[in-house]
Amino acid sequence: MIDFWLAVGLLLLVALGFLLIPVVRGRRAQQEEDRTALNVALYQERIAELAAQREEGVLSAEQLEAGRAEAGRELLADTEGADQGRVARLGRPLPLLAAVLVPVAALGLYLHFGASDKVELTREFATPPASMAEMTSRLERAVAAQPDSAEGLFFLGRTYMSQNRPADAARIFQRTLAVAGRQPELLGQLAQAEYFASDKQWSPEIQALTDEALKADPKEVTSLGLRGIAAFEGQRYQEAVDYWQRLLALLPADDPSRAALQGGIQRAAERITASGGSPAAAPVAKGAALLKVNVDLTAGLKAKVQPGDSVFVFARASSGPPMPLAVKRLTVADLPASVELSDSDAMMPQLKLSNFPEVQLVARVSRAGQPTKGEWVGRSQPLASSTSAPQNLTIDSPDL
Template identity: 80%
Template sequence: MIDFWLAAGLLLLVALSFLLIPVLRGRRAQLEEDRTALNVALYQERVAELQTQQEEGVLDATQMDTGRAEAARELLADTEGVEAPRVSRLGKPWPLLAAILVPVLGLGLYLHFGASDKVELTREFSQAPQSMEEMTRRLERAVAAQPDSAEGLYFLGRTYMAQDRPGDAAKIFERTVTLAGRQPELLGQWAQAQYFADGKKWSDKVQALTDEALKADPKEVTSLGLLGIAAFESQRYQDAIDYWNRLLVQLPPEDSSRAALQGGITRATEKLEASGGKVAQAPAAKVAALLKVRVDLAPELKAKVQPGDSVFIFARATAGPPAPLAAKRLTVADLPATVELGDADAMMPQLKLSNFPEVQLVARISRAGQPTAGEWIGRSQPLASSTTTQQTLTIDSPDK
């Protein structure tokens, strides 16, 4: 911050110079005015002396005129080159008062409305923290400086959880949800913090948060893990196994937490079998649909389209909602091209290829970039969503 204040001080000196220079010039003009007044007084004194000498008979009329003319020449010589006095409507005290008030007022306004704290935080975050406590202090200051930053609140909540401060984390996550909306991940984090803040006691509040999170996203990992923990603690081992198995399939193979999660499933299985129970087999997972299609343009249309025209390739259910189940966007310049349409390309979570047995492939060229209307189109025959062989789709018809 030292360089910032040095720059601010330099700018302040420049600003003050514009106020103080007129004052200094005014003082010089005052000195010249005072010297002129003194010369006039000396001239009047000399003339009075000559008049006295004339009355006493020492000087005659000719000598009197000569002396007066000499005194006048001396006065003119002394006052030659003196500028006419300037009249200031503001008065002399105002520039000095402004010179004092401007820096004081500017400093006060900056301290009130400025962002010196944010500048300092930016400088701090440019350097790696030396400890978790230092990181926590930085995040707390960042949240204080930007209380409406959902991102800052989220990272502070995660830091509190890492420091085993679930009570503080629950409050922070609640504020984050208020700012960012009721997103599944945030609800899961809030539920987890609240569960540990309550001493690992399940509550209606935690249940409501996890239910809302999983309703919006059935794969929300924090909620699945938390429900598994709560089920294990309450000796509902089969539920714990089910929740943790659902979580396990969401984790990438290289995730370090897979080993701990698999260990929890093993312990829950042993406890369930020790109590005389039997692990229920999980239903077979539905195979995700994946269609591969090669899209090309009919030869007679190549002269009628432009390279930058948009090409929308999508699959829609032959018996179901008209909305696309999966879509990709290319340009005419990309054709011919081979694309894959699968569950990962779903426009909405509930509308996936694997949820509909039969679909139709469509490719549309739209010069205006609108997926619902264009100039040219190509359609396939209905086919099973489980089809694995590559399909060929040619854009060859006017889009009506």
């Protein structure tokens, strides 16, 4: 802010210069006028002396005229180069008063109508915050400076949610809706904030918000995830699986939340099985590939791995790019396990199981959490991507 106020001061000096320079010039002009008036008075006095000497007979008529001519030349020489007299001029007090009032009035108007707080915030956002608390403080001041900024309100609400302040987030999302309109994404965020603010108690208001959001956009991810959470908490496990399967199909292949979502689907399916039911399979689009894989460890490896070690189960093209076409992440503690690999698990949209006629199944234990490198691995023989029969895959070899 210091350089800003220095620039303001420099501009004020320039403005004062335009006001004070005419005053200084006016003083010089006044001095010139005073000198000219004195010369004229001396000329008139000289003419009067010459006339008196003529009357006394001291001077002849020719000498009188010569004296008058000489006095005229002297007056002309003394006044040569002088500025023309001003018809009218402002008095000195008015420019001086303006010189004082202009900067005072300008400062007052700027403080009232200006945006010094926004200038300061812009400077702050140019540097990364030292902590989450500092970022929150910046966002709060940005919202105070621009209360009609939907973007600022949205980010503040998300920040409150990340800090486990759902009640504050709900209040901010309500304001965001008033500014930006009832957009599906905002409705989902508000429903989520109100759900956690009410200690995970589902209510007609939350139901109405998610209904409105999904009606406007059936792919609204926050509402789908929230419906799945609410169904799982209410022990409606098949309903939770359905919502989470819909959400899983929408997430990018590299989205970090996919693993947690798949874990939630698996837990819900286990609860259905434990209660004597059978989880309904997710609908598969026409022409899409779906591989069912039963994964386990050999008995000799169970003592060499840790329950928290990551297990990646994936399919890759037998002839084609080496990267996985579809992948699921588990842990050793989940084994034995049954997983499904489909086009919805594709790492990249253009690399789907159904795009390759023959694939190989791979299961890898990786303590570092890397799907491409680990300690132990199991591989299947090449098989058609259209295979519908369940496949058994055993992790039994060192990963060299």
